[in-house]
Amino acid sequence: MTIAGTVTEWGFINPHPQIYFDAKNGKGEIEHWAAELLPTPSMMKNMKVGWSRTTLVPGDQIVLVCNPPRAAGAKACLAKELKVNGKAWPVAPGGAAPGAAKGKQ
């Protein structure tokens, strides 16, 4: 599933980094979402692509590709791909996120 939204909070903390964001549903209503990134902050820093406590700030526009949440309709998911203000950021150790093909940025 793909979700677009606006960052409200970024937590670069253990056990897994978290993005909190607002997204509009099909009716145009704002919904509050949470997304988890699978690697730990240490693993993400070791990617050496710039992950840090300030990589995201409130107001950033993001597009996420997520695994569907375990419970249908839940507003939390595990992110597999992430774009921040149009730029793709790897969210898996060893390079690009699954499916984040080169040239997508």
Next chain:
Amino acid sequence: MGWAPLVTITAASTLVVCAQAPQGFDAHDLSGHWNRTSRFQTFSNVWSGQGPTQGTEEAPFTEAGKARFEKNKPGYGPRAVPPAVGNDPMGTCDPLGIPRLLNTEVISPHQTMEIVQVPGRMIQFFEWHHDWREIFTDGRKLPPGDEVDPSWNGTSVGRWDGDVFVVSSVGFDDRTWLDKFGYPHSENMRIEERYRRRDRDTLELTMTLTDPETYTRPWVSDTKVFRIDREKSQRWDEQIYCVPTEEYKFNQRVRDVAGGKDSKQ
């Protein structure tokens, strides 16, 4: 033991193969940072949802052991539930204990186990939860299990049996699990760990767990394989603590929500 050719080039540019020299490693030196590379995060090859069920086997539970297993509600694997209705000790940053630290929580490349050998002791440092454990090697005898107070990582002594480092432990707090999938143990669990440095870069570990209250027979683990991580020792200490306030927030705002147990609803 591995061998590498020594190659030299003479002044006359003649290639000379001088000899074969061993790639140095001391089988009795287990020191270094190690990452587990073997597949199972369980004590043995029980099914954990990590792969096909073929080749896996059920734990040899006693009736009481099976009952305790059913009471444990993990956040991972085929029996996973959201933290709001689970009781994984990790959800509250409680100590994880031995053997869970060895089975589950040593994962490349950051959750390493560092072994430090000093006179009379071998110490294992676990990056995940920033925990450590002492194994006495000064020749003392392991006390009877009923004479030591239960502790999170048990009471351990070690000795060399040839090139195998044998660790015997008793006195475990039964609030810990064997892994993150909810396999239980009693306070009377005994564990024998057998470490062998297979080559310069590889460490093997096999464990035998004896706990008649929980398992009908001594239960032997799969062979855990660890690969040395020399880069890790050059990085700053990562200090991966389990911070209760952060863990609680994460569980409440992400895991519980994803699992349909939103506490705000």
